[in-house]
Amino acid sequence: MGSISNEIDHEFRFFRAYNDGRIETFYKTQKIPPSTDSITGVQSKDVVISPEVSARIFVPKIHNPTQKLPVLFYIHGGGFCLESAFSPMFHKHLTLLAHESNAIAISVEYGLFPERPIPACNEDSWATLKWVVSHSTCNGPDPWLNQYAEFDWPMVVSFVQLL
Structure with missing residues (x-):
């Protein structure tokens, strides 16, 4: 077993990489x-979505249970190493977005670096998008999407980069 090295290979804003391959993160996501x-x-x-991937679905208040709603697919910012679909900031943002747009919003909880290096974030987002589209025939795994999602309209894909 190799020894632990305190020699820093790279220093970044939110984490530090050591020569022995260890990563020290400075930011914890609530x-x-x-x-x-x-x-x-x-x-x-x-x-x-899978053992590694999940998502948060936001459905606005339903006034007409027979009306279908557009779907907004959201990939949160954070440089693929920070934040979460479940963080207070993104939860509040997507709640307001679903309300104001009267659309179903789906926010991907993708794997973050360093635990899941790039391209895991892309693969997780793609897997989630395919999962969402699996509801287009109204027989997908989620009852909210089966009942309320309109798939005749184009989905809106939104990405916000915070760094």
Whole structure:
């Protein structure tokens, strides 16, 4: 077994890489549970896409249960090494976005570097997008998407880079 080296290979804003391959992160992401927003009525829940990937679905208050809603697919920012679909900042943003646009919003919880190096974030997002589209015939694994999602409209894919 190799010895632990304190020699720094690269110093970055949010983490440090050592010569022995260890990574020290300086930033911890806070995560909050899904909920129903008391002001907007937007409901959220978490779904498992695969053992490594999950997503949070936001559905605005339903006024007409027969009306289908457009789908917004959201990939959060954070340089693929920070934040979460479950962080307070993105949860609040997607709640407001679903409410204001009267659309279903789906936020990907992709694997972050260094635990899951690039291209894991891309692969996780692609897997989630394919999972969402699997509901286009109204028989996918999630009842909310089967009941409320409109797949005749183009989906909006949104990406925000914070760094």
